[in-house]
Every structure is written in structure tokens, then in C-alpha cells.
Amino acid sequence: MPTCDHCDAHISEQFRAVFADERGEVLACPNCSANSGIADESRRRSGSG
Structure with a gap:
């Protein structure tokens, strides 16, 4: 099950x-x-923006 790498909330594969x-x-x-x-x-969080 994929999760957000920032807050660990569930996200869909899409x-x-x-x-x-x-x-x-x-x-x-x-x-x-x-x-x-x-x-x-x-x-912004990745530092590339």
C-alpha cells in the first residue's frame, strides 16, 4: 500500500x-x-523548486 513520504497517509497507485x-x-x-x-x-519539499 503506497503512502505519502511526508505524512505517511495512504495514497492510491494512480x-x-x-x-x-x-x-x-x-x-x-x-x-x-x-x-x-x-x-x-x-x-518545495524536495528542494527543486
Whole structure:
């Protein structure tokens, strides 16, 4: 079962496929970030944005 690497909340395989970084890590999810800012928050937390 995939989980968010930031908050450990359950995420779907589809969510991981769309929002995971090049290493397969999901650094933001609807549980720990606003839906509209997940991609931006993920980049910010990874230090690449």
C-alpha cells in the first residue's frame, strides 16, 4: 500500500503515478497539502523548486 513520504497517509497507485518524483517519492498528498498546490509543495519539499 503506497503512502505519502511526508505524512505517511495512504495514497492510491494512480496518485503516486502522477505526483511521484523521479525517485518514486510522493512528498505531498491531499492529507498534508492543499489539493491545488500538491505539485508546488512537492517541489518545495524536495528542494527543486
